[in-house]
Amino acid sequence: MGITIGMHTKRIRQLALAFFALFGLSVLINGGQTPKSGSASSPMIPKTWDDAAMATLEIPLANPVGSPKHVSADYYYRIPVRPIYKSYAVYAPGHEPPGYMEWLKQQEPVIVWDDGAHKPPLQTEEDWIKAGEIVFDSPQDRFVPRITVAEVRDPTWYQKTGTPVAKDGTMRFGSYVIRKKGEVEVGLGACALCHTRLTPDGSILKGAQGSFSNAHVFAYRVRTDAGGEKNDNQALARFRAFLKGQFAMPWLHPDPAAATEQMSADEIASRFENFPPGVNPRHSSSYIYPVQVPDLSGVKDRKYLDHTGLQQHRSIVDMMRYAALNQGAENLASFAGFIPRGGPGFDKAPDPATQSRYSDEQLYALSLYVYSLQSPPNPNKFDALAERGQRVFQERRLRDVPHAAALHQQQIDSCRRLHSP
DSSP states (O other): OHHHHHHHHHHHHHHHHHHHHHHHHHHHHHSSOOOOTTSOOOOOOOOSOOHHHHHTSBOOOSSGGGSEEOOOHHHHTTSOBOOEEOEEOOBOTTTSOTTHHHHHHTOOOOEEEOSSSOOOOOSSHHHHHHHHHHHHHOOOSSOSSOOOHHHHTOHHHHHHHTOOOOTTSBOTTOEEEEEETTEEEEEOOOHHHHSEEEOTTSOEEETSOOOOOHHHHHHHHHHHHHSTTTOOHHHHHHHHHHHHHHHOOTTSSSOTTGGGGGOOHHHHHHHHHTSOTTEEOOTTSOSSSOEEOOOOTTGGGOSEESTTOOEEOOSHHHHHHHHHHHTTGGGGSEETTBOTTSTTTTOSOOOGGGOOBOOHHHHHHHHHHHHHOOOOOOSSOOOHHHHHHHHHHHHHHHHHHHHHHHHHHHHHHHHHHHHOO
8 A cells, every 4th residue: 555655656746747847848949928819918038148048059160169158148138228219211312202301300219119118019919020020120229331311312322332222212221210309310230131122123021131232331331431542541440340350260270351451441342342232241251251141931940040050949039049149249259269349359348338239028029020921922823834844843853852862961961070079
């Protein structure tokens, strides 16, 4: 009897442990409760920055000494939350309504979302997704290269940078922001900057591979501020320092990006002018081998993020971390002692009070919005010729399966060798 009761008690304990293990796994996988569509919702917002999770977030490089060591959670949460201000459309020359700029200068600053009392409605899943789109479109408070109001109202800027215009006459890759009455700024650095595409008819596809060229705008800024007859050495030094912070790899010998420190303004601009739209020499990549901007449609189902598959995507909170890193936090990490935003010596993390970030709530909404993005309908009709092509594809697919499987295994083995110490 005593043995039976003891065994029964042990079994109950085992079942309880299994239940709590599964419950914990469910929380880990879901990374926070997804709000229900069309109903009142108060989801549990996961914590973006967790020291243990950040330490395993990214796949180690072949030489792990250069893998980032991110700032601590204590440091991260001492960074002030970046308030999102109401933004206004930028009209290309010839499309701006009469008196528009004068009207903008009379507008009061309006905070749409901050870490205090200002926030959009967040009652249903649709509310959260709509709020996430606000974050997706919101500019940073610091971004290089800067663009002036005079430039986005000048046809020459569009010609030299190749910036396309939507069919409604707007420039959709930036917005006007008013943080102080009477002062109109061009806000840049939103997720939408790289992930908005204009179709040939001027329609807008959010989440697609972008058609705005950061590289061309940067080249324009370099030529305008430091190149040609201006020959401003101080401006050139600032551009060189910026490029070093973005692309230096001092743990490699020689550093492939070291040549930047000797390049003239015209040489820097010429290199960046060669990159087509949709290709971006972004941080943690290289201006020598810039990366293609991937589209975000269907990203919810991808297990790895970044064009190189560097970051794991285990749950929605990993998407939140990815967004936080790409909105500035990665530049605070140490890469073998090199800190991109580490001051003149690139060796000391800045005071967190001088930085800015999105709140966990904002990042959660942004991730829900990104998850909602879908590919646009195929504009090509499925006609008889397409049906014939489908049959050819299926026949070849069946014939080539053994070869494709072997090739796939070779690719897996190559990736393992690349990312193994």
